[in-house]
Amino acid sequence: MKKIFGLILSLLVLTGCWDRREVNDLAFVTMTGYDKIDENQFRTSVQIPLPGAMGGAGSTGGGGGTQGGPYYIDSEIGRNIRESNDLLQRRMSRKTNFSHRRVIIIGEELARSGFKKTLDVLLDQPQSRITAYVLLTKGEALQILNAEPHLEKLSSEALRELSKENEGINVKNVLNDIWRPGKDPVIPVVLNNETENGTSKDKKKEAQLEGYAILKEDKLVFFTNSEETIGAKFLLNKKNHKNYTFPVEENGEVNVHFEKVNNKVSYRLINGKPTFTISFNISASIMQNEPNLELNNQETYDQVTNSLESSIQKQVLTLLNHSKSEGIDVYGLGWYLFRHENRLWERNLKENWREILPDLEVNVKVSSKITRSINPGINIKE
Known part of the structure; x- marks a missing residue:
């Protein structure tokens, strides 16, 4: 049953x-x-x-x-x-x-x-x-x-x-x-x-x-135009952006492969207004040395790294300045303040952040190091 x-x-x-x-x-x-x-x-x-x-x-x-x-x-x-x-x-x-x-x-x-x-x-x-x-x-x-x-x-x-x-x-x-x-x-x-x-x-x-x-x-x-596009890849830390070509004064172009690209943001408050610095730390290896530069020479090495750093800085600032002029926060500087200075953000910045952006001071610093040439057995600089 x-x-x-x-x-x-x-x-x-x-x-x-x-x-x-x-x-x-x-x-x-x-x-x-x-x-x-x-x-x-x-x-x-x-x-x-x-x-x-x-x-x-x-x-x-x-x-x-x-x-x-x-x-x-x-x-x-x-x-x-x-x-x-x-x-x-x-x-x-x-x-x-x-x-x-x-x-x-x-x-x-x-x-x-x-x-x-x-x-x-x-x-x-x-x-x-x-x-x-x-x-x-x-x-x-x-x-x-x-x-x-x-x-x-x-x-x-x-x-x-x-x-x-x-x-x-x-x-x-x-x-x-x-x-x-x-x-x-x-x-x-x-x-x-x-x-x-x-x-x-x-x-x-x-x-x-x-x-x-x-x-x-x-x-x-x-x-974005071509320069702003490259700046966006650095700014947004797109890890796929591995190879990069840049000019070295009048000598031609050098192509590098990025081993490491890190960026971080810091800020200071001056009279209640934030000032930002975006820092890039880059490690790269030479893939093509078109002008055949002798990188074992310290003066030449400094010339190449300075050219690399100024090229990246220019492209990042091109995008930042264009977007800021439109009242656009492409990097998320306001989001950074929301998380780290929430009281300041809610009281003084939240309502008029887009009006503040065009005059907001943002500095870009790039530090680079070239560690190897095309031949992986040759160390350029320790």
């Missing part, structure tokens, strides 16, 4: 997989692009792999679904991001699933008008990963989804690898920088560039990372 009662009870409790959704019924989105088309008009673009075309003949390289490639790209326009998603779903036979999304592309117009609400929508989707990489582009995000990488079947996978290699920014990082007092986001920029392969007809639009977007809260203010 007890066995029969237990069997009946189990039938009542075990309801089965009544709400299951088979893998064959899902469309896995690997990359999403968001654009602002006009006032109250937003476009969502998605890249969805086609499993049947991933390993078959004729699936080399990229290409949209209509071209027989290994992925399908589609987009829709709505009055907000959520509506554009819903409208896009109407013509898909499978339910879109965002649990495998690796990359999110933000178009320039949307970035200039503010995109925090877009990221908030992602947080509302339980499937969304806050570890998905965020990239900005000049122009529309849709064009980046149509990139045609040579080395990967999916442009989303190519961009994921590029972002990972360059210590990219993810959704969590961006939202943290928006929410933190005294810190503004810095996001890598992605562009489509045609491959440089001479007269070959196999030219494709490869996606590549090209500089940074500097934001004030969630709004794009400017894109």
Whole structure:
């Protein structure tokens, strides 16, 4: 009797997989692009792999679904991001699933008008990963989804690898920088560039990372130029920035490989106003000595290290001064004060920090040491 009662009870409790959704019924989105088309008009673009075309003949390289490639790209326009998603779903036979999304592309117009609400929508989707990489582009995000990488079947996978290699920014990082007092986001920029392969007809639009977007809260203010881009890598301590070329007066250029790059910030209060010093401690080895300088000579060694230090200092200050003039705290100096001088921050600096920034004194000091030349068996300086 007890066995029969237990069997009946189990039938009542075990309801089965009544709400299951088979893998064959899902469309896995690997990359999403968001654009602002006009006032109250937003476009969502998605890249969805086609499993049947991933390993078959004729699936080399990229290409949209209509071209027989290994992925399908589609987009829709709505009055907000959520509506554009819903409208896009109407013509898909499978339910879109965002649990495998690796990359999110933000178009320039949307970035200039503010995109925090877009990221908030992602947080509302339980499937969304806050570890998905965020990239900005000049122009529309849709064009980046149509990139045609040579080395990967999916442009989303190519961009994921590029972002990972360059210590990219993810959704969590961006939202943290928006929410933190005294810190503004810095996001890598992605562009489509045609491959440089001479007269070959196999030219494709490869996606590549090209500089940074500097934001004030969630709004794009400017894109970095070449000098500011290098300054950002040092300032944000991007450890992927391993090789560096700099001029040595009129003698040519020297290329070094960074063994160690550390930076730290210190401050002083003068009449209640902070003055900052950002110090860099660098250890490097020579990779290419184009002017064939004799580094065993102390005078020549000092000339090279001084050139290295002044070059880095100039590039870091270029970015700092530009961002400060726009009232942007690219390094997070205000966030540093929030943590170390909270009473001063809350009473005197919090409300008008952006007005203080343009006149804020920030010094940059660089100390470098070259330890080895190209031949690892030759010590240049102990």
